[in-house]
Amino acid sequence: MLQLENLSFQVADESDSRKEIIKNLNLTIDNHRFIVITGPNGGGKSTLAKLIMGIEKPTGGRILFNGQDITELSITERAKCGISFAFQQPVRFKGIKVKDLITLAAGDALSTAGACEYLSKVGLCARDYINRDVDASLSGGELKRIEIATVLARNTALSVFDEPEAGIDLWSFNNLIKVFEDLHDIDSDRSLIIISHQERILNIADEIVVIADGQVKAQGRRENILPELLQDTGSCRFYQEVQ
Amino acid sequence: MDAIQKELLEQVAGLHEMPAGAYNIRANGEAVARSTTAHIDIVTKTDKSGIDIVIKPGTKKESVHIPVVLSQSGLTEMVYNDFYIGDDCDVTIVAGCGIHNSGDQMSKHDGIHTFYIGKNSHVKYVEKHYGSGEGTGERIMNPETVVELQENSFMELETVQIRGVDSTRRSTRATLADGAKIIVTEKLMTHGKQYAETSFDVDLNGEGSSANVISRAVARDDSRQLFLAKINGNNRCVGHSECDAIIMDNAKISAVPEITANHLDAELIHEAAIGKIAGEQIVKLMTLGLTEAQAEAQIVNGFLK
Ligand SMILES: Nc1ncnc2c1ncn2[C@@H]1O[C@H](COP(=O)(O)OP(=O)(O)OP(=O)(O)O)[C@@H](O)[C@H]1O
Numbered sequence A: 001m002l003q004l005e006n007l008s009f010q011v012a013d014e015s016d017s018r019k020e021i022i023k024n025l026n027l028t029i030d031n032h033r034f035i036v037i038t039g040p041n042g043g044g045k046s047t048l049a050k051l052i053m054g055i056e057k058p059t060g061g062r063i064l065f066n067g068q069d070i071t072e073l074s075i076t077e078r079a080k081c082g083i084s085f086a087f088q089q090p091v092r093f094k095g096i097k098v099k100d101l102i103t104l105a106a107g108d109a110l111s112t113a114g115a116c117e118y119l120s121k122v123g124l125c126a127r128d129y130i131n132r133d134v135d136a137s138l139s140g141g142e143l144k145r146i147e148i149a150t151v152l153a154r155n156t157a158l159s160v161f162d163e164p165e166a167g168i169d170l171w172s173f174n175n176l177i178k179v180f181e182d183l184h185d186i187d188s189d190r191s192l193i194i195i196s197h198q199e200r201i202l203n204i205a206d207e208i209v210v211i212a213d214g215q216v217k218a219q220g221r222r223e224n225i226l227p228e229l230l231q232d233t234g235s236c237r238f239y240q241e242v243q
Numbered sequence B: 001m002d003a004i005q006k007e008l009l010e011q012v013a014g015l016h017e018m019p020a021g022a023y024n025i026r027a028n029g030e031a032v033a034r035s036t037t038a039h040i041d042i043v044t045k046t047d048k049s050g051i052d053i054v055i056k057p058g059t060k061k062e063s064v065h066i067p068v069v070l071s072q073s074g075l076t077e078m079v080y081n082d083f084y085i086g087d088d089c090d091v092t093i094v095a096g097c098g099i100h101n102s103g104d105q106m107s108k109h110d111g112i113h114t115f116y117i118g119k120n121s122h123v124k125y126v127e128k129h130y131g132s133g134e135g136t137g138e139r140i141m142n143p144e145t146v147v148e149l150q151e152n153s154f155m156e157l158e159t160v161q162i163r164g165v166d167s168t169r170r171s172t173r174a175t176l177a178d179g180a181k182i183i184v185t186e187k188l189m190t191h192g193k194q195y196a197e198t199s200f201d202v203d204l205n206g207e208g209s210s211a212n213v214i215s216r217a218v219a220r221d222d223s224r225q226l227f228l229a230k231i232n233g234n235n236r237c238v239g240h241s242e243c244d245a246i247i248m249d250n251a252k253i254s255a256v257p258e259i260t261a262n263h264l265d266a267e268l269i270h271e272a273a274i275g276k277i278a279g280e281q282i283v284k285l286m287t288l289g290l291t292e293a294q295a296e297a298q299i300v301n302g303f304l305k
């Protein structure tokens, strides 16, 4: 479904020298996979997600989606190809309502009941939220859930979630996991990429990818990767390599 | 009235047909329709152009529509409308001006609306401005609003100007007695080479009086805007003004706040923010499948809603 070939992303840092955030990265994600990407803070996970969505443009390499080279496509075009993305830090607006955002995400006229369904899935009482502005009045956790609801409403072949569980309370956690499992089960072509540090999310992955220092340090079935990750992080080789 | 005038009327007053309640419709400088009620009288001024609107004390849940439309290129007019609102009223007044200019001469409507609002009365005043027509003649409106609020009265003033007015200078002055309150919300969008200036001048004279002036503005293309807000706290009072503006293309916006406390217990706040549309807002909407232009339109519409 998704192939990243020799992907690089460099930025100019303060001293005007080049800083490489993603380094010649190769990664293939098959259809109907539930992938969890993990790794140390600052390792390049969010940057990789933004490269997939087209929010950042790679300085080298190619991105293929269902065989098509999408490296030069805009965010809008990628969205239309079937990629969706839930931000680690969701954006706030002035004057855009929760219902507006979910309707735009669904891409066609959505009944209030339809929009409410997505909100219920992320554990928000739809009646209380549907007409609220997506602005500074929402709490961090509420905003995060609405962000997830917009991606559910998009209903795309590939969904990328950047730390969706951050700020979500414990009670809702089980429901959230169910949401991801259901999303994965809808049809056999669909894949999910979740960036997470949470063991409970790692536990439901088919495949785990460890990213550190802008590179893939490990990729494999959960059974093979997880035990090693769960050892004392201080001694974990994936984390050690970047220290 | 012809089709163009009817369209203007719909834009500025939301009217498809003659409204219920009192009204006075002015088209190309002449009154074309008028209706009064048992509690609301409308009288043509004899010394100058304009009308007196007299609302009897105790009038509740009634409305007055006084839209003005201009469709004749080159027409300029100056109108004085005075509103005498008795004590204990609760009324809605809808004004508004639409200019359609298909010629090459300037069309201009200047108006001074003066409100005398009686004790304990609540007035909601809505004013929309709109311009259309392909002509090169300018469409100009300079509305002046003067408000005198008596004890414990309350005015909500909403002004909207979204399209088609080439030049506007809006001035609003209010004086408030004890316990009186005013809330002003302004929505303004300028485009092309338009110029818009709005000034608010509020005197909080009464004990326990309050004013809240909220402006949301968008300036695009080569347009320019100037926002002036002056609040004088002359007693124990609360005043707040806020200008929140989006700037696009080559537009220019200035916001000039002025708050003056002439009394120890005057609490006055001014907030002003001008900036372009946050890039991340556009990005988020693009990830939902909108093009950049669609995303921008969505953000601007929401902002001015
Ligand atoms: N535009 C940029 N300019 C400079 N540095 C950047 C830029 N974007 C990201 N970085 C840096 O690149 C590194 C990777 O950032 P990224 O946000 O991808 O990490 P992450 O793996 O998602 O971390 P976390 O687990 O904390 O969310 C960080 O050191 C970050 O500071």
Ligand SMILES: [Mg+2]
Pocket: A045, A046, A047, A088, A162
């Ligand atoms: Mg991150």
